[in-house]
Amino acid sequence: MRTIKSVQDYFFKRTGFLASLMTFFAVIGPGIITSNVDNDAGGISTYSIAGAHFGYRLLWSIIPIIIILIITQEMNARMGVVTGKGLSDLIREKFGLKITFYLLLALFFTNLGNVMANFSGVAASLEIFGVSKYFSVPLAAFFIWWLIVKGNYKSVEKVFFVAVLFYSSYILSGFLAKPNWNDTLLATIKPNFDFQPNFLIILVGLVGTSVAPWQFFYLQASTVEKGIKVEEYKYARLDVILASISCMIVAYFIIVACAATLFKAGIRIENAKDAALALKPLAGKYCSALFAFGLLNASLFAASIIPLSTTYTICEGMGFESGLDRRFRDAPQFYGLYTALIVIGAGVVLIPRFPLLTVMVVSQVINGILLPFILIFMLSLTNRKDLMENYTNSKIVKLIAWLIVFVLTLLNLFMLVTLIFPLAK
């Protein structure tokens, strides 16, 4: 007698190494893109300052940050695969409208700050090559708008993959800076701690720029959008793990490049642009140009993804019509928010004497307050049996996750205090 199999049995017959590799390449993407957008203009500035001011002393923080990234982002990938829903959907459905609304409001403002930072990153990087920001920023804003509205996401994803490759320019500049590899490797595994406020601020900054609230929403949404099945979950996890490691390798080389040159020469910098300019006499014009090019790539990349991701997150959580296939009158909130994020984000960079630094501080403050809450929501959602079925958090993940929430909350509280009562100056 013929036994009737379920349809799925026919689809997952492929086994063996080659078949697994093929599946992996089909599933890969969400993690890689998310993690690399994470190295945006703000991130590169922070890594540069860490290298320039403290040399190799902060290199050890890269490994704990990788662990934080893997543990937190794995939860998103898992939630996306198992529930098929975005993070804002789940928060709305399980915690109600009130919490969702204020959470998304905060997310909007902190992401707006991120967009501003990245447009100013575009301006700064092109100024190194002698392009006026009054030309570069409007052009970049238009390019981003055009790419998303006129292209389809599948082709945009390919553009993003190319953008990810350009991050290797930082690895190259790291080698061009000719660091002392013995010192470097030693500093990577040997924790070095200091209670000096400046040191702590940079340490908090390193963690803060690497673990941002928007990336949880984006990663989960794109996992859902990719339609990754529960059976393919292990590949999605591998994607997250490799992505977290690779993005921090980029960060590592930025710190190394600045430590080997700027720190040695005792040059103090304020942002990534200073770093690129200061590298020129010390490490050669190629190293400097690669550094500036990396900054441009990172800023453009982040400025294209963050506005769109924010818009989708908000529209889904609030139940507004969303999607680029809808006309303006059918989805006014969607297009309104998206346009506002790009226009305001790019516009303020062009306003002379705009207090960008103050705005960034406010945005960082919101970011710091938001992060623990979102992590707690994520943790509580992934603990729910009714939602996650057999994929709830294991005891070890739960323990590490709570530890991360605790440490991040502490670090963020510390950062808030220092931002409000600046100790450094």
Next chain:
Amino acid sequence: MSIASFFIDILNHFNIIPTHCKTMAKVQVFAYLSDFIGVPVVDIDNRLVGKIFDFTITKPEESYPLLSGVTIKEGAIKPRYAQIPTDKVATIGDPFRLKIKGSEIVFTPNPFNSEFSLRRDILDQQVVDTFNQKVIRVNDIHLLRVDNELRLAHVDIGWRGIVRRLGWEKFIDFWFKIFAPNSNYLTKEPLVSWKFIHPLSVGSRAMPLRASLAREQLLSIPPPDLGEMMLDLDLKVRVALFRLLDAKTKAKIFESLDMSNRVSILEELETKEVVEIIENMSPDEATDLLEHLPKGLVNDVLALMEGSRAKKLSTLLGYSSDSAGGIMTTEYIALSDKFTVAQALTQIKEKAKDVEFVPQYLCVVDDNNKLVGTTTLLRLIAAPPNIPITQAMVAKPVFVYLDASLREVAYMMDKYQCATIPVLDRNHTVHGIITEDDILGRVINIAWHRKIRPKQKFK
């Protein structure tokens, strides 16, 4: 003049107080769920037992279902909940008064039981609005108050529902009444009647309970639109909703979806369901789908299918999908060249019973099934009944061979201005016909290099 009297003047000036009174009067009939949540509940001795947390419904399939139970929450840090039937409620209002003693109530740490719950199954959830044919998110629930009963009337999907939930209603309404008293915000609240709402929460009892009602409502939506709507849902819900439909609608939805969406739904189904769907699809669409499925599945599907149909499909599968043989349909009517017009018409009447799609287009063949000519239904009706059919047909019709490319087919149909073209093998035996419908989609593919998806979504 005091500030208070100044405000009263403003209110009088803008005619606000009377409208406010009117809404007060309306509250007697309609109320919102958000107005009840958190209202204190007292027992028969006027002792506080807790606050309202939720309502449950026993028969959500009705048009105005009765809220048959009230869930009370007690305690803040370690909350406990109790479900009480609404017939134990003495008065609805602030506070809610029960007919029973507080000591009789049993609290548990579980907020929901198996009953249909407003908070778990509707509020803040995605539901299908079968009236506007959209997937919507519920911001608030509009209740009908009849005597001492509450019934579910509408769901609120508008801005005002959001504002009310956030607790800013009085504040925002105040400014709207001053600056835009005729705005949509105040006058046209987007409420959707419960009878058009189909809840989607999977795992609760909502889906099967409302299935019969929902199916009727869902079926009133044209399948291609329904298919497009389903793309807005996440996969699990999409499959659950899909399962509610009958095989014919499923097949029609399938015909309108693109291949990747078809496969993603298929993977969640049972082989038997797949057979059912493919049986109800037109042979050319079914072939197209089968070509994209794993071989093992195709074999099993064909084995489970009714014999003649399976044979037809496996023949079609033998042709390459970008040739005339691959896209042709085998559901055509062939008439013998020995017939008179009257005989031909009788045969068409008989055949029309079991062929799903009767083309206006008819092939005239000899005893060896070789093409002699083609004709149309209209021409046969217009012809005198007693003449041989060979006098009411086109004798040397345009045709294509089985292995003709799609470009050739399109070219021939355009050149000779024919809406249908027969497909022959080298012996001129008829194997099928290609209609405009069959070729158009393929030509669009070739022209634009891809199929235009009904939705392109990015999140």
